[in-house]
Amino acid sequence: MVYIRPFNVEQWMDKYETKCTNNIAETCCDSVSLTDLMTLASKSTTRDNDHSENPLILSLSKKRLDYGHIRGSPTLLTNISTLYSTSTSHFPFSQILITPGAIAANFLVFYTLINPSHHVICIHPSYQQLHSVPASLGASVSLWKLQETETSWTADINELKSLIVPGATKLLVLNNPNNPTGAVLPLETLMEIRFLAEKYDITVLSDEVYAPIYHSSLSPPPPSFLTLGYKNTIVTGSLSKAYSLAGIRVGWIASNNPDIIEQLAQARDYNTISVSQLDDTVAAYALSPSVRRALVKRNVALCERNLEILDSFIKKYPKNITYVKPVSGTTAFVKFLNPRSGKVVDDVRFCESLIRDTGVLFVPGGHCFGVDEDEFKGYVRIGYACSTENLNFGLMKVGAWIEGGGMDYV
Ligand SMILES: Cc1ncc(COP(=O)(O)O)c(C=O)c1O
Structure with a gap:
């Protein structure tokens, strides 16, 4: 065992x-009910509105409860793809997989990609899953420790360089924004990481479940690692934290590398046929542009x-x-x-x-x-x-x- x-x-x-x-x-940001969500979306000030004609209620009640789209519904995938699209490039929704929460997304990445010959580097402190799971799969794990000063938790790029084992380091795990410190890796650090990852052929897994909760004291907020243009990037995200919907258990994996997505999808077939169709519908509604904007605000x-x-x-x-x-x-x-x-x-x-x-x-x-x-x-x-x-x-x-x-x- x-x-x-x-x-x-x-x-x-x-x-x-x-x-x-x-x-x-x-x-999680203070969780919401479906009524809260619909009220937010309608910009109404009263929670007692009649929501029976709301498209969310109509589609939930009429939905045939089959397995649905195995990798996630097109509407949900499209709404997630806009999170990673820029003015110049559209992120393809075929490069996204829906999972039961980010916890399943992260687990699937480790389970599929990591074996005992691998070395994994993980930012620290962070969510324990991110280092304990690769260790349980037999990988050797090094922790890239954030340094606490009086004003910040910072990541030292020279320290990262010293941890890389050329030829053995397979995966670098980031958590940006960071749980528990509330710190971020700024753009310059992300660019240095990208350079090293490319140089040493390391896949980057960036757990971004707390994006886009960036306070106004932070200017500018860091971009998703996915938008930096490095092919072997995997980002995980979720409806739980920034979108107040942990109860629907919907997360995702997105990658710039379609081959990685296919590899993950093959392993996923064994433990997730699809997520609940009710959850998928609520997630798609919450991430539709106007609802998402209201929720994030x-x-x-x-x-x-x-x-x-x-x-x-x-x-x-x-x-x-x-x-x-x-x-x-x-x-x-x-x-x-x-x-x-x-x-x-x-x-x-x-x-x-x-x-x-x-x-x-x-x-x-x-x-x-x-x-x-x-x-x-x-x-x-x-x-x-x-x-x-x-x-x-x-x-x-x-x-x-x-x-x-x-x-x-x-
Ligand atoms: C960094 C991080 N990743 C993933 C998760 C799991 O979140 P989810 O509810 O989407 O499974 C958590 C939950 O606390 C977390 O802090």
């Missing part, structure tokens, strides 16, 4: 997500507003809480220091005490993102893209807990 490390962040969420009273750990505004609330909270406790303010995405990677000792807290004990005493859920950063006992000790991932009301209330409880001495013994 394959040995695969337990997926700590998913196990943590499974254990506490439904038991907490304030979930400030979640990475709502979510960028939500993230910017909520980040300011989180920032004010953190600034109230300068001796106990430090972080690099995110510029994108939905998460912040925050360090907590014990008020008595001045040392970093034990992040698991901290999060467990917090949920027990207040009902507020955070994610322990060392436990879920570190690869050894000490890495990211004392860090906590905060998902601030929940409803503003939930964030305000949850942080108020955390503040009262800190001031009441709750953090003194963790």
Whole structure:
């Protein structure tokens, strides 16, 4: 049997997500219902409108529930292809595959392309799947570690050069925007990566599930790796995070290389005939240009507003809480220091005490993102893209807990 490390962040969420009273750990932009989605699209201010004639409801109710289009419906594929098209080039929809979420998309890429002779480089910290799955397939994995300074999490291109093993490095895995830091790899770095990937014949997998949540502090936002013109690029995306629709379980894989897509499609035949036709229909509607614009506008505004609330909270406790303010995405990677000792807290004990005493859920950063006992000790991932009301209330409880001495013994 394959040995695969337990997926700590998913196990943590499974254990506490439904038991907490304030979930400030979640990475999705505040999820929407179908009614919310249709209201957003119609620009109406009331949620009680009669949506029975909305094209979404009509097509959901009339849809014959067969397997549908195996690789994804033409409407959905077309809407996704516009995400990667530029004024000068149209991204072909035949180079996209629909999957049950980005988690299945990433898994399929590793399962299909990686074997024990390969070396994989993965940006770090990031979603554990991105390094644990290739390791479970027998590949040797090197972590390209982001460096934390007072103002940013940055990737050092010289460090990447030193990790490349010519002839053995098969895949470079990026996560842009990054979970958990909320940092981005800027265009200059992406261009340097592209140059190295081409030189050493490395395929690039860029997990871009948090695009296009770019805050206005970030100018200009980085492009998708797919638009840089490097053939052996694979990008994964999803409806879960930026589009608030994790419940429909729709993600995708897009590549500039049609042969890679065919290879992935062959492996996909064995575990995904098609995604749910209801999910595909909702996804196609959400990504139709006008609905997508409304959804992204709502979510960028939500993230910017909520980040300011989180920032004010953190600034109230300068001796106990430090972080690099995110510029994108939905998460912040925050360090907590014990008020008595001045040392970093034990992040698991901290999060467990917090949920027990207040009902507020955070994610322990060392436990879920570190690869050894000490890495990211004392860090906590905060998902601030929940409803503003939930964030305000949850942080108020955390503040009262800190001031009441709750953090003194963790
Ligand atoms: C970087 C990253 N990739 C993929 C996923 C999986 O997302 P999905 O809901 O699309 O499967 C997550 C979920 O947290 C994530 O953070």
